[in-house]
Amino acid sequence: MSRALFSPRQWLTLAALLGVSFTAWAAGADLGQADKQATNWTAIGMFGVFVVFTLFITKWAAARTKSASDFYTAGGGITGFQNGLAIAGDYMSAASFLGISAAVMASGFDGLIYSIGFLVGWPVVTFLLAERLRNLGKFTFADVAAFRFDQTPVRVFAASGTLVVVAFYLIAQMVGAGQLIKLLFGLEYWIAVVIVGGLMMVYVLFGGMTATTWVQIIKAIMLLAGASFMAGAVLWQFGFSPEAMFAKAVEIKTSLAVTAGKTPEEAAVQGFSIMGPGGFVKDPISAISFGMALMFGTAGLPHILMRFFTVPNAKEARKSVLWATTWIGYFYLLTFIIGFGAITFVLTNPGFLDAKGGLIGGNNMAAVHLANAVGGNVFLGFISAVAFATILAVVAGLTLSGASAVSHDLYATVIKKGKADSVAELKVSRLTTVALGIVAVLLGIAFEKQNIAFMVSLAFAIAASANFPVLLMSVLWKGCTTRGAVIGGFLGLISSVALTVVSPAVWEATLGNPKGSALFPYTSPALFSMTLGFVGIWLFSILDGSARGKQDRDGFLAQQVRSETGIGASGASGH
């Protein structure tokens, strides 16, 4: 494809600088330039190595996955540091890696607004929920939300909230997988989606949470290492001067605007616009609403909340969230540099552009093309393998979370009234895993043309409006009752989904209605739907004069004592 930017000697200097040995890759990059065809095989080979390795882990994990506790929480034996990496792995999805670097490439500073929003939810999780979740829960966040309430209605709500969030998140991941493989292997989109669905099912079915966690940890390390290298390579080209990198990017954006027919004055303004906020945040209401979705959505993502049950105690739960925040913050810093690197090295290289001047494979391929630009075809192969592994791992985590909602919340608690045995519960989990795998493939095919980073923000809005209010109020407010939690929760869930459907992104862009016909004009529904969720919980709780309501309020003291001290909480390994 294109020529690498570095000579082999520069490679070695850079490798020494980063404290990592890239000698083998440097040699490989030269081979890649000599023979273009072979490089694709290198990429496929790297991905193959990852798959074989993770299948061995799955085999090892399968031998340890006997009980429902092993399946859902890896027996509770993951350390804080390991869990922090796994959470970061869950969060650093292909949607953030590819989507945010693409957003930065397209509009600069606006991509940073996006990243910051994704990060600021973590302190909220730490201060309000992490340790309390660990002290109260067992397998799913519904264990916590329903702790002192009537199990059936609250579990039905929590399972609905989980499945809707998981569905939106899954769509984003599957679309990313399809786009990536189309570019890398030249396969049809749908084949890629089927491969992801199939491999993910193997991890979850046989290895449960143990395999999912370790796949996630390995992928997180690979992604952080690969992204560090790319960002380091970009900065190195500019003598580690951010000013020089920004200046070059502005210059390139300006000359692109001139080429597109703008006057020099207009072009200068457009070029400089990447250094400040642009059209991403359209109006103040959208800005606040979107900010709320990202900040509070994190605390309502079921596959993230589930991770707090894999550690032995509250201390490890706190450590894991601090590690996760640190890695994720670092990762967003890298994606920002990668996005600017894409402006300077990808947009200027005709090898990466199609006839209309757009990126081959679409804007979401910014980071992938940059990998080729800074590291040649071998590094392109590595980054593609990592991105694909990322999708696999995140999809596995999401599926596990969805399967636990169906088997633990709906089957074991609602249908069997808590009397299901571990074997039957496990069987239902596995059947659900297969069903979700098939649904994920179908959704992936249906949503082929959507911007994947945007899909993730929809999942956040729903998590912030439905799951988060119920969780927070049930844990912190004595007056919350079953009736209030269920009605308020469903109000948040239904309103966030409904407002999303009638927002411009879905109503006009996806459903093809004329521009301006969307009933809800804002980017994100969270300001309205989250408020509706909280007000609903509060109103229907204080109006609740039933005997059940009294029982719910009376149960608060015991719940609070356990959530604050952990006394009575299920310990480390369940066996």
Next chain:
Amino acid sequence: MQTDLVQKIASHPKYQELKSKRTGFGMWLTVAMMVVYFGFILLVAFNKAFLATRLGDGVMTIGMPLGFGVIVFTIVITAIYVRRANGEYDALTEEVSKAVLK
């Protein structure tokens, strides 16, 4: 958990201290995080020109260090809470559980 144990813990002075300290500190930090983040978002919404103001002669704008400042703040504030909770609050929890679970 048995009712008498719950009462015993709930009325223990160290438990009261733990609960009020942690809840207060957690709320305070949550508010601080919200002020910083929504402050940033409101600047984006209402004063785009300010964030796009150049620092010096180059292309660097005020928005860049400010944005990265929010990222660093997020990590630091989390570290502050975790440090205090894993030290002071866990010590209090330990005292409570020793006193009631003899």
